[in-house]
């Protein structure tokens with residue numbers, strides 16, 4: 726499941742079109758019905774994954790930069806490029822983090838095809 730999520734495919738069935746837009750997933754997988762974002766608080770898990778990956782990449786980037794640039798470190802260039810990396814990585818990793826979190830969620834809670842997330846339940850109640 727994690728391997729599927731890491732290539733932006735549905736963790737449950739492997740379907741590949743869950744993100745028609747980079748920041749906007751489909752509500753449910755068109756093939757298996759998996760809810761990509763499970764209610765309120767689900768985004769906290771993917772944000773944590775995204776933050777962790779960004780920190781690891783940023784630290785690795787700075788270690789490599791310092792290794793190459795020692796002993797005369799150009800701090801302005803190092804900080805400027807580190808800021809760019811710190812902005813780019815979470816944007817690029819966003820859909821992967823969402824699906825990795827969905828895979829972890831399935832591992833802990835299992836897959837229920839009849840699961841209705843609270844937002845969807847409210848909409849259904851209102852008749853939308």
Ligand SMILES: [Zn+2]
Nearest residue numbers: 735738754757
């Ligand atoms: Zn699926």
